[in-house]
Amino acid sequence: AQTVTQSQPEMSVQEAETVTLSCTYDTSESDYYLFWYKQPPSRQMILVIRQEAYKQQNATENRFSVNFQKAAKSFSLKISDSQLGDAAMYFCAYRATNTGNQFYFGTGTSLTVIP
Amino acid sequence: GAGVSQSPRYKVAKRGQDVALRCDPISGHVSLFWYQQALGQGPEFLTYFQNEAQLDKSGLPSDRFFAERPEGSVSTLKIQRTQQEDSAVYLCASHPLEGDKTQYFGPGTRLLVL
Numbered sequence A: 001a002q003t004v005t006q007s008q009p010e011m012s013v014q015e016a017e018t019v020t021l022s023c024t025y026d027t028s029e030s031d032y033y034l035f036w037y038k039q040p041p042s043r044q045m046i047l048v049i050r051q052e053a054y055k056q057q058n059a060t061e062n063r064f065s066v067n068f069q070k071a072a073k074s075f076s077l078k079i080s081d082s083q084l085g086d087a088a089m090y091f092c093a094y095r096a097t098n099t100g101n102q103f104y105f106g107t108g109t110s111l112t113v114i115p
Numbered sequence B: 001g002a003g004v005s006q007s008p009r010y011k012v013a014k015r016g017q018d019v020a021l022r023c024d025p026i027s028g029h030v031s032l033f034w035y036q037q038a039l040g041q042g043p044e045f046l047t048y049f050q051n052e053a054q055l056d057k058s059g060l061p062s063d064r065f066f067a068e069r070p071e072g073s074v075s076t077l078k079i080q081r082t083q084q085e086d087s088a089v090y091l092c093a094s095h096p097l098e099g100d101k102t103q104y105f106g107p108g109t110r111l112l113v114l
Helices: none
Strands: A004-007 A010-015 A019-021 A024-026 A032-039 A047-054 A066-067 A075-077 A088-097 A111-112 B005-007 B010-013 B019-024 B031-037 B044-050 B053-056 B066-067 B075-077 B089-096 B109-113
Touching: A004 A088, A019 A111, A019 B066, A024 A075, A032 A066, A032 A075, A032 B075, A047 A066, A047 A075, A075 A088, B005 B089, B010 B019, B019 B109, B031 B075, B044 B066, B044 B075
Parallel strands: A010 A111, B010 B109
Antiparallel strands: A004 A024, A019 A075, A032 A047, A032 A088, A066 A075, A088 A111, B005 B019, B019 B075, B031 B044, B031 B089, B044 B053, B066 B075, B089 B109
């Protein structure tokens, strides 16, 4: 079974600084998607960024970028120029392309942004 | 249309009561998922629909849990004879059949069983 591991239960960052959230996963599939979702206290899960495993180029979305290391099965999220609104739980998620449709989530990282 | 909606947002039930949680996916989204999120945990898969067909219910924790999507749009997750361990946030997500594999989540229903 696929597993997703987030080894940092809590992280903090100074406003305007950069922080990296870690995620590793285990799969025997070769084709899959990886996601980072943000869940503020209101509990609405919001997509932050998505990476397709067959693409070598790391995805970027404005201040958010990933470091995707397929061989190491690592998928970290970098948040640059952190803002107060970035404070939330961040979940890493995996979805196989061809076998099933469900997402497998990590246990989350709670990010605090310090003014 | 608008995003995924869920109702009620909060539900308090006495142990042994039946509850029904509703999910209204994004219009046109063929695929619909239910997840259970315990406090401090990531969401865990319960069940998956493609249109009205329930293609995967492997995550349902017991036969007290039942989900349906009779017309391929709105879905209902029913929990019979609720137990305290059923207390969690129940998330619904949807996505179109093709193209974008991103799941779009609703705000969730927080269920508290006393």
